[in-house]
Amino acid sequence: EAQVTQNPRYLITVTGKKLTVTCSQNMNHEYMSWYRQDPGLGLRQIYYSMNVEVTDKGDVPEGYKVSRKEKRNFPLILESPSPNQTSLYFCASSFGAIAEAFFGQGTRLTVV
Amino acid sequence: KNQVEQSPQSLIILEGKNCTLQCNYTVSPFSNLRWYKQDTGRGPVSLTIMTFSENTKSNGRYTATLDADTKQSSLHITASQLSDSASYICVAGGSQGNLIFGKGTKLSVKP
Numbered sequence: 001e002a003q004v005t006q007n008p009r010y011l012i013t014v015t016g017k018k019l020t021v022t023c024s025q026n027m028n029h030e031y032m033s034w035y036r037q038d039p040g041l042g043l044r045q046i047y048y049s050m051n052v053e054v055t056d057k058g059d060v061p062e063g064y065k066v067s068r069k070e071k072r073n074f075p076l077i078l079e080s081p082s083p084n085q086t087s088l089y090f091c092a093s094s095f096g097a098i099a100e101a102f103f104g105q106g107t108r109l110t111v112v
Numbered sequence: 113k114n115q116v117e118q119s120p121q122s123l124i125i126l127e128g129k130n131c132t133l134q135c136n137y138t139v140s141p142f143s144n145l146r147w148y149k150q151d152t153g154r155g156p157v158s159l160t161i162m163t164f165s166e167n168t169k170s171n172g173r174y175t176a177t178l179d180a181d182t183k184q185s186s187l188h189i190t191a192s193q194l195s196d197s198a199s200y201i202c203v204a205g206g207s208q209g210n211l212i213f214g215k216g217t218k219l220s221v222k223p
Contacts, residue, residue, distance in 0.1 A: 004155075031209065042215035043156070043201065050209050058210055059114075090155050097209040098144045098163060103155025 002027045006091050006104035013081055013111055021076045021107050023091030031094045032074040033058070033101075034066065036087040043090070049074055050097065081111040114139045116204050116214035124220045129192055133217045135185040135202030144205040145178050147187045149198045150216070156201060159187070192221045 004025045013019055025032065033048035035058075045058030049068040063085055065077040074093075078085060088108050094101040116137045125131050137145070144163050148156035160169045160176040162185075168177045173190045189196055199216040206212070 033211070035213075040215070043213040045211050045213070048209055048211070056209065059212065088153075092155070097205065098161065100158040100161060101146075101156075103157070106153070106155055 002102070004091055004093050004102050004104040006089075006107050008107060009105060010108050011110070013109070015082055015111055016080050019078050019081060019109075021078075021089060021091075021109070023074045023076065023093075023104060024072050025074075025093040025102070026072065027093060027095075027102065028071065029093035029095055029102075030071070031097050031099070031101075032068065033092050034064070034074070034076045035090045035092065036060065036085075037090065037106075038087050046076070046089075081109075083111050085109065086111050114204070114206065114210075114212045116202055116212050118200075118202050118214035118217050120217060121215070122218040122220070124222060125192055127192060127194055127221055127223050130188065130190050131192060131219070132189075133187045133200050133202075133219070135187070135214055137183050137185070137202070137204040137212070137214075139204040139206050139212050141207040142180065142183075142204060143207040145176075145185050146203040146205065146211075147174070147176050147185075148201040148203060150201055151198050159200075189219075192219075194221050194223060197221045 034046040047066040091104040147159040150156040202214040
């Protein structure tokens with residue numbers, strides 16, 4: 001089944017403790033991206049990747065890192081999480097920047 | 113500054129009625145305009161994607177229009193169903209691959 005898989009689905013962590021949210025797709029898509037969704041603000045793009053080893057900042061990249069060492073995986077790294085990074089995170093992939101995007105199920109992160 | 117504005121913020125309609133959602137964007141350089149449907153707590157699902165040269169695109173009961181000159185788009189829903197209740201999000205894509213999301217219109221379809 002074609003899908004985008006995020007892990008974990010739910011995570012509660014403490015301020016400053018490094019964490020990684022994984023994202024994997026099985027559709028051989030070139031384009032992958034990360035978003036956060038907050039009440040009243042909607043979805044905002046954090047980082048995107050047009051292909052392996054190519055990443056670019058989106059609207060709200062501060063406090064986040066990404067890597068794209070292989071086509072199927074695009075992990076989101078929070079080196080030192082803070083409470084303002086408490087949010088619902090989505091990963092998405094598509095064949096290209098203009099193609100239909102497929103979203104993962106979301107990761108609800110709470111930083112205390 | 114790149115931004116996308118949607119109206120109305122929320123809308124309540126009766127089952128079977130039509131409705132139109134609006135989107136204004138200022139994204140430069142502009143590449144494409146998308147509409148997504150998002151159920152609460154779920155990831156968005158793509159409805160339509162239009163490049164800057166397209167004026168209209170349909171997906172079943174959903175029809176999107178794009179006027180790249182005035183930087184406006186609309187999503188028309190025909191013969192609404194209860195399952196259409198969701199948030200509808202307008203997204204403008206830049207030519208560098210970045211995406212700018214609107215805050216969405218929350219649609220409620222009542223029986």
